[in-house]
Amino acid sequence: MSALPRGTLLADGRYRIRKELNRGGTAIVYASDDLKTGTKVALKVMNTRDGVMTMPIRQVKREVEIASSMKHPNIVQLIDVFAEGTQLVIVWELVTGPDLLDLLNACNGRMTEKQAAHYFRQIHLGVTFLHDNGLCHRDLKPENCMVDAKTDTLKIIDFGLSKHLESAVTLGVGTPxxxxxxxxGYGGRGQGKVQPHAMGSSKLYDARAVDVWAMGVMLYLMVAGVYPFEDPNNPDNVACTLQNVRDGRIRPLPADVSHQCADLIVRMLHKKIAKRLTLEQTLLHPWIKMNVAALETSRSKGKAKSEMRELVRKASDQKRKRTASSNSHPARRTSSAILEGLDAELMKTQSSRGSKSTRSKSSKSSTGFNKLMNSLKLF
Incomplete structure (x- = not known):
C-alpha cells in the first residue's frame, strides 16, 4: 500500500494529509488537518477487499455517530468515517505520544509492577466504559493503547468498528x-481456524470475554517482557503459539513477578470463559487494589507522576528517532496471511509431539509458576 503524498486532500477537501505516523500491512495512519474545524486529527486509511464493503457506508456512519458521542479520558475520540475510492478512512482524535509497546521498549522490555498497574488500570477504565456502552474492542494490544505525551493519559484507539471492518477490510483477525x-476452532481439522461471527453476534464467542483475555496477555507482556503463549525456542512459530492458546499452556512468568500479579494473569487467561475473570471481578482483585492504593500514595507525594512522565518522555524520544529511520515498530506478525494453511502446520506440530509432550528443563521461575497453576487448578 503506497503512502499518500503530503498535502493530499480527502473527503471533498475537508482533511489534508501532513505526514505518515505508522503503517501496517493494509493500513497507514497519517497526522492530518481538519480544515473544517481547524484541529489536528489522525486518519487511518485502509484498503478494502476488492473495493467492496459488506455494510453500507451510511450504516457504518450511524455506528460512528453513536461511538463519537461517547467521551471518556481513556478512549480516543472517534470523529468520522468515509469511503475514498476503494479505501475506507477512519478519523480519530490525534494523540501525540508513544504507544504501550514504545513504553515497554523504553523500560528495556519489562515494566515494574507499579508501572504496569498504572497503565493497566487506565486500560481497564477504558474497556469498562466501552462495554458499558455496548461496544467491544476485539483487537486490544499495546499498539492500540496510545499515551499522551503531555498528560501521561492512556487512550485506547481502534475500537467499536471491528464488527463491520473485520469482513470488509483485510485486517485478518488481529495478532495471534x-x-x-x-x-x-476445536477438533480435527478445524483446529487453528478463526471462528466466524455474524456482525458482532455472541453466538460463537463473547467479545467481552475476548477483551478480558487480551488485557491479560497485555499485563503478562508488561511484567514479563515476552508473550505468554510463545514457544521460547521458536517464537515465530504461529501454529505452536495458537496450539498453546488452545491448550491453556502459559509460559512461566519470571520469578520476580509477585504471586498476586501471577494469580490475576492466569485467572484472566483461563481458557474456559465461564471461569475467566470478568472486568468487574478483575477490578476487585487484590493486586489491583494494592497497586492502585500505592499509586495514589505516590501521586500525593508527586513522585509517581514525575516518574511516569519521565518514562513517557524517554519513550517519545526513542519513537521519534525510530520513526526518522524506519517509520514503524519492528513488525509484529499478523494472522491474516499466516493463518492460511495453518491446519496442516498444527497437525504436524501435534504429530511431532506424539503421546508425550516435550518440555524444557525446569527453572526457578517455571517451578514457582507451575506450583501456582496447580494450586489454582485452573486448567
Missing amino acids: DYMAPEML
Missing part, C-alpha cells in the same frame, strides 16, 4: 498472540 481460545 492476543487471540482467545474461543476464537479458534
Whole structure:
C-alpha cells in the first residue's frame, strides 16, 4: 500500500494529509488537518477487499455517530468515517505520544509492577466504559493503547468498528498472540481456524470475554517482557503459539513477578470463559487494589507522576528517532496471511509431539509458576 503524498486532500477537501505516523500491512495512519474545524486529527486509511464493503457506508456512519458521542479520558475520540475510492478512512482524535509497546521498549522490555498497574488500570477504565456502552474492542494490544505525551493519559484507539471492518477490510483477525481460545476452532481439522461471527453476534464467542483475555496477555507482556503463549525456542512459530492458546499452556512468568500479579494473569487467561475473570471481578482483585492504593500514595507525594512522565518522555524520544529511520515498530506478525494453511502446520506440530509432550528443563521461575497453576487448578 503506497503512502499518500503530503498535502493530499480527502473527503471533498475537508482533511489534508501532513505526514505518515505508522503503517501496517493494509493500513497507514497519517497526522492530518481538519480544515473544517481547524484541529489536528489522525486518519487511518485502509484498503478494502476488492473495493467492496459488506455494510453500507451510511450504516457504518450511524455506528460512528453513536461511538463519537461517547467521551471518556481513556478512549480516543472517534470523529468520522468515509469511503475514498476503494479505501475506507477512519478519523480519530490525534494523540501525540508513544504507544504501550514504545513504553515497554523504553523500560528495556519489562515494566515494574507499579508501572504496569498504572497503565493497566487506565486500560481497564477504558474497556469498562466501552462495554458499558455496548461496544467491544476485539483487537486490544499495546499498539492500540496510545499515551499522551503531555498528560501521561492512556487512550485506547481502534475500537467499536471491528464488527463491520473485520469482513470488509483485510485486517485478518488481529495478532495471534492476543487471540482467545474461543476464537479458534476445536477438533480435527478445524483446529487453528478463526471462528466466524455474524456482525458482532455472541453466538460463537463473547467479545467481552475476548477483551478480558487480551488485557491479560497485555499485563503478562508488561511484567514479563515476552508473550505468554510463545514457544521460547521458536517464537515465530504461529501454529505452536495458537496450539498453546488452545491448550491453556502459559509460559512461566519470571520469578520476580509477585504471586498476586501471577494469580490475576492466569485467572484472566483461563481458557474456559465461564471461569475467566470478568472486568468487574478483575477490578476487585487484590493486586489491583494494592497497586492502585500505592499509586495514589505516590501521586500525593508527586513522585509517581514525575516518574511516569519521565518514562513517557524517554519513550517519545526513542519513537521519534525510530520513526526518522524506519517509520514503524519492528513488525509484529499478523494472522491474516499466516493463518492460511495453518491446519496442516498444527497437525504436524501435534504429530511431532506424539503421546508425550516435550518440555524444557525446569527453572526457578517455571517451578514457582507451575506450583501456582496447580494450586489454582485452573486448567
